[in-house]
Amino acid sequence: MTSRTQPAPDVPRKVLSAAGGVNRSLEAMEYAVRGQLVLRAEALARQLSRRVPDSQPSPSESPLPFHSVVYCNIGNPQSVGQKPISFVRQVLAAIMCPTLIAPDAPAVFPSDVVQRARDVLAASHGVGAYSESRGLPFVRARVAKAIHRRDGFPSHPDNIFLSNGASDSVKVLLSMLLRTPTDGVMIPIPQYPLYSASMTALNGAQVGYYLDEDNAWGLGVDELQLRLDEARGRGITVRALVVINPGNPTGQVLSEQNLKDIIHFCERENLVIMADEVYQKNVYTEEKPFVSFKKVVSELRSQVELASFHSVSKGVMGECGLRGGYMEVLNMDQYVNELIYKLFSVSLCSNIVGQVAVDLMMTPPEQGDPSYELYNSEVTNIYESLRRKAIAMSDGLNAFEGVRCNPSEGAMYLFPRITIPPAAVTEAKNLGLASADVMYCLEMLEATGICVVPGSGFGQRKGTYHFRTTFLPSEKEIPGVIDRMHRFHQQFMLKYS
Amino acid sequence: MTSRTQPAPDVPRKVLSAAGGVNRSLEAMEYAVRGQLVLRAEALARQLSRRVPDSQPSPSESPLPFHSVVYCNIGNPQSVGQKPISFVRQVLAAIMCPTLIAPDAPAVFPSDVVQRARDVLAASHGVGAYSESRGLPFVRARVAKAIHRRDGFPSHPDNIFLSNGASDSVKVLLSMLLRTPTDGVMIPIPQYPLYSASMTALNGAQVGYYLDEDNAWGLGVDELQLRLDEARGRGITVRALVVINPGNPTGQVLSEQNLKDIIHFCERENLVIMADEVYQKNVYTEEKPFVSFKKVVSELRSQVELASFHSVSKGVMGECGLRGGYMEVLNMDQYVNELIYKLFSVSLCSNIVGQVAVDLMMTPPEQGDPSYELYNSEVTNIYESLRRKAIAMSDGLNAFEGVRCNPSEGAMYLFPRITIPPAAVTEAKNLGLASADVMYCLEMLEATGICVVPGSGFGQRKGTYHFRTTFLPSEKEIPGVIDRMHRFHQQFMLKYS
Structure with missing residues (x-):
């Protein structure tokens, strides 16, 4: 085909473009939970993972001051190690592949799982x-x-x-x-x-x-x-x-x-x-x-x-x-x-x-059902762990100088208020950032690998600064996360004081 | 609480209502594939299913002239009997419940399924x-x-x-x-x-x-x-x-x-x-x-x-x-x-x-993979069956007087053109229906239990009438579907000629 080697016909401009080419309301939309911070965190994570195979950083990559990216930006428990509930996954696997619960198949699931799956299929x-x-x-x-x-x-x-x-x-x-x-x-x-x-x-x-x-x-x-x-x-x-x-x-x-x-x-x-x-x-x-x-x-x-x-x-x-x-x-x-x-x-x-x-x-399993005991222990463990982590994390944050954090009565987040020194506010303005807490969170990410979301992504009273963090990392990790945040916070305050 | 027995406070009117209370563009939207015909088909199906348990129609229910509703309104193959591909479901079940492929678990899936699932999880x-x-x-x-x-x-x-x-x-x-x-x-x-x-x-x-x-x-x-x-x-x-x-x-x-x-x-x-x-x-x-x-x-x-x-x-x-x-x-x-x-x-x-x-x-299994043979035979059977059904159905429809149907080169549908007698067009107008093919399809549904979608739901040249039918019912059913459609068509033409 001759057209293969010819240049493309002259297209005047892209139909969809930044120059008025797309619906303005969509351009104006902001979604911080998956925004700038997360894109940067993903880039850092890729940088870390590339270094794993041969443990030799390529010359262009300066070694990062941390070994892993910790995603505290989003309520995504299973991405940070929470295990699924067995009963839920067993029923779903059974309806996905009904041969697993065929009458002549070897029993791989408890009887209430089998019954539940059969009810769904029926x-x-x-x-x-x-x-x-x-x-x-x-x-x-x-x-x-x-x-x-x-x-x-x-x-x-x-x-x-x-x-x-x-x-x-x-x-x-x-x-x-x-x-x-x-x-x-x-x-x-x-x-x-x-x-x-x-x-x-x-x-x-x-x-x-x-x-x-x-x-x-x-x-x-x-x-x-x-x-x-x-x-x-x-x-x-x-x-x-x-x-x-x-x-x-x-x-x-x-x-x-x-x-x-x-x-x-x-x-x-x-x-x-x-x-x-x-x-x-x-x-x-x-x-x-x-x-x-x-x-x-x-x-x-x-x-x-x-x-x-x-x-x-x-x-x-x-x-x-x-x-x-x-x-x-x-x-x-x-x-x-x-x-x-x-x-x-x-x-x-x-x-x-x-x-x-x-x-x-x-409608989870009920007392007496074959799956109940395991279900109940899984649910209780997850719930109690969340509760302990919520307390550990807010206690930890409240110990930082210039940070005040309401305890979490519910959900999966803390929204601490941070005092940001005037020099940092000025610096953020100079950098053209939407808010000083964006700079705070970006610097935290670069220094610690911990990804949180600036308060400005959620809205806050003018002149106040916050960030949102989940308390979802494992209990083993939480002290380390608090410690990394704390050291960063001290350095940040020192840098801009 | 005293408020329990008190009448509700006076709410002036509903916020969301037909009287200008909702976004007009959404009200204007039409989606025939899941529209009026389908709602009626679902009501008929419920009527039939209620009669099953004791086989005694309740006095208010006139017996229907058919035993089952056949959904030809939507390309939904598994709702009318098509079986899923085993390989697909096995991999999905394994990632849903990874204990099924744990190293110490008894083997329930072929080795390539296990490997594929492990790759996904990794x-x-x-x-x-x-x-x-x-x-x-x-x-x-x-x-x-x-x-x-x-x-x-x-x-x-x-x-x-x-x-x-x-x-x-x-x-x-x-x-x-x-x-x-x-x-x-x-x-x-x-x-x-x-x-x-x-x-x-x-x-x-x-x-x-x-x-x-x-x-x-x-x-x-x-x-x-x-x-x-x-x-x-x-x-x-x-x-x-x-x-x-x-x-x-x-x-x-x-x-x-x-x-x-x-x-x-x-x-x-x-x-x-x-x-x-x-x-x-x-x-x-x-x-x-x-x-x-x-x-x-x-x-x-x-x-x-x-x-x-x-x-x-x-x-x-x-x-x-x-x-x-x-x-x-x-x-x-x-x-x-x-x-x-x-x-x-x-x-x-x-x-x-x-x-x-x-x-x-x-990326399906490849020749030589343990799952390939079954995969290939399932895929071939489904494909060949679809192909035969496409031909059977268009041949069938083309044998109706006043119906012309292009054969299906692809997809899952036929869109036959139907000649609708002027008296039927007038009657549809009198009934306030959007198009005469809506009446045709409604009458087909009431007479046969077969649910198809009027051509007006897809757009057509003014003065022409069509309906869309899938050819997805099983090969065993197809002749019966064509036969029921045919008898209805003859009666419809007779009624309005």
């Missing part, structure tokens, strides 16, 4: 077929029953929508709410950037409300009212309130009275409640058990429109990679329920393995 | 951890190698983005392209409604181009030029061209010369090519082997921006429920590549099981 076309758009009916029915058991109030399977993690459901709901650029949704500051990023992409107005750092990251209704009124004064039609409970990145757990006040506020102000409750099993304080919005809305017989989100990625399963989650809606118009159904249809359905994982999370 | 944190946003690096590297083998031209792992099926990638690309309501993308008529639905949701302009039914659903560049010029005349900025090859719902396979012409057209007119190639393994004609856009673009040394899509849902694997797929981009600005990365980040990553399934699809 009630579905297996993991290889699309399900109904909102998820397998029998999974939705069982999730509804589990919610009933949790809260004492019924749940309807047709109000359950299974999705790839919780994120997809959150995006669907936001996309319905935001009709024009003057439609707004209230989100906490600090918040999980899924919300800010999705709203930027959807070109909606973010109405931030501050959590009270001096009061254990409390959520006050006075603050909600203030920010709502301000936003309305600016011409924003505020349509919904996002509450993350337990908090991300802040780790606070809301009391039942607090939920009541929030519900009354949303009723009065006509707001949909979006309750991000993915950390409901990650509560480390006995004084404040997790209470779902669904329960309190039901107790109050409130008609407020509610969407609550849950996921297999967190809790003690930590099955991030399976991408399973659900949204339960309550008090929604039937029209709206059908619209959600249609929006889910365009993605056909969420992955079936993740759907079944949701069922296994919501 | 190169990742297993299926329970989030991967890098665009997918596991080693899977992307292997996909790139497989594309190189397929086409003879290199592929770069950083140009591969793994997603939950192909749909998510398609939506990401469209969302980048469509900046304002006057930005448009060319889509075939008829087309797979993912494109029209996503574009309606994104508020972009759909620029339809007709496939030539009388010429085996051919894609002519003259037609592309005509529709492009028309759209530009209306003030539309046309930015991309969607080509589905093999066609959905139309089943045509494009020749290499045709691809060249299309590429030259897109170069000349500065359009991004979106190549939906998910049916690349579903080609049933020896005269027109599948040729990828990537290959021809590379041969021509063209600089045209290309995104091509592939999925584990189709081919011979038919693993719809796993939700695995990839997008390969070529000739994109680095800025744009990074923007795609960011957009993927907000969903964290696609499910890992689906990612590994993509690897297994692209």
Whole structure:
């Protein structure tokens, strides 16, 4: 073919380009949890791994001052050594390869695993077929029953929508709410950037409300009212309130009275409640058990429109990679329920393995089942370890000079406040960085290999600086992580003081 | 609590409601493949299943004139009996439950399955951890190698983005392209409604181009030029061209010369090519082997921006429920590549099981591997069966009076054209139905239990009527399906003649 050696025809310019060639809202979007810090961490990790085979750094690579990159940037427990729950994985393996549980096959799994897998296969076309758009009916029915058991109030399977993690459901709901650029949704500051990023992409107005750092990251209704009124004064039609409970990145757990006040506020102000409750099993304080919005809305017989989100990625399963989650809606118009159904249809359905994982999370083995003992010991060990790590890490951070950290009542994160010397703030400005905490985190990464996320990625009061760190590394590693952070912090303070 | 017995506080109205309460673009969206027909089919299926336990229809239920609902509405092979490929499921079960392949565990899988699973586990944190946003690096590297083998031209792992099926990638690309309501993308008529639905949701302009039914659903560049010029005349900025090859719902396979012409057209007119190639393994004609856009673009040394899509849902694997797929981009600005990365980040990553399934699809066992013989026989059987069913079904349909059906060169569908009597067209109008083929399909469903999708859901020339049917039911069932369709068709024609 002659064209092989000819130059390409003259293409005037790229269609998709930085010069106005792509949707501006998407360009404006920020997602710090997977941002600049993480890209740099991945580059460092590659540098380290290249040195492993022959242990000889290539001349161009200066040796790094650490031996491993520690990812504390994201709640991804199994990436830092947490083991999966055996029962969950056994059932999923059995439905993946049903010959493993054929009647004539040698027994490789406990009998309740086999039964559970057979039930799934009998009630579905297996993991290889699309399900109904909102998820397998029998999974939705069982999730509804589990919610009933949790809260004492019924749940309807047709109000359950299974999705790839919780994120997809959150995006669907936001996309319905935001009709024009003057439609707004209230989100906490600090918040999980899924919300800010999705709203930027959807070109909606973010109405931030501050959590009270001096009061254990409390959520006050006075603050909600203030920010709502301000936003309305600016011409924003505020349509919904996002509450993350337990908090991300802040780790606070809301009391039942607090939920009541929030519900009354949303009723009065006509707001949909979006309750991000993915950390409901990650509560480390006995004084404040997790209470779902669904329960309190039901107790109050409130008609407020509610969407609550849950996921297999967190809790003690930590099955991030399976991408399973659900949204339960309550008090929604039937029209709206059908619209959600249609929006889910365009993605056909969420992955079936993740759907079944949701069922296994919501209805685990019971006392007396062959798998119960192992299940219970695995779950207890993971939970107790998380709890100890949360305390060890916040105690450790609070011992740093110029660092103050609320303890984690729940979730998987700490959000310490750091005092940054004025010289460092100036230096960050000179470097063109968005915030001084970005520089702090970048320098921490280069010095220690520990990857955390700057507070500015989540939002914070002007003039304050934070970072978010998980407490997910193994218990053996935690003291070393704290120690590396501490030495870095001292050097940073010295450097810029 | 006193509030339990009190009526709920007065909520003025629902926030989310039909009365202007939700994003209008989403309300306007249509997705026929999972629309009205399917909802009715599911209701009928429930009616049938309720009658099974005691075989006594409840008094309110009139017995249906069929014993089963046959879903021909969607390319979902495993829902209608297709078996999964053993090798694929064994590897996935092993990575799901690594104790199955522990050194001391009894051997339940062939040695190449064990090795493959160990490789996956060694190169990742297993299926329970989030991967890098665009997918596991080693899977992307292997996909790139497989594309190189397929086409003879290199592929770069950083140009591969793994997603939950192909749909998510398609939506990401469209969302980048469509900046304002006057930005448009060319889509075939008829087309797979993912494109029209996503574009309606994104508020972009759909620029339809007709496939030539009388010429085996051919894609002519003259037609592309005509529709492009028309759209530009209306003030539309046309930015991309969607080509589905093999066609959905139309089943045509494009020749290499045709691809060249299309590429030259897109170069000349500065359009991004979106190549939906998910049916690349579903080609049933020896005269027109599948040729990828990537290959021809590379041969021509063209600089045209290309995104091509592939999925584990189709081919011979038919693993719809796993939700695995990839997008390969070529000739994109680095800025744009990074923007795609960011957009993927907000969903964290696609499910890992689906990612590994993509690897297994692209790099199957080779001759000499312990699993090869079984793999090869399973794949061959499924492929040959699909091919025979495609022929049986189009031959069957072409024997109906007033039905004309192009044979399927590829994919999983037939799109027969039906002559609908004027009285039926009038009746459909009186019933307020969008098109007479909706009535035809609804009546077919009620009479036969066979669920197909009206042509109007895909787009068709004004005054013509079609439906889309898969040819996926088992070979044993196909004659019965054709027979039921035939008897219905005769009755329909009689009723309205």
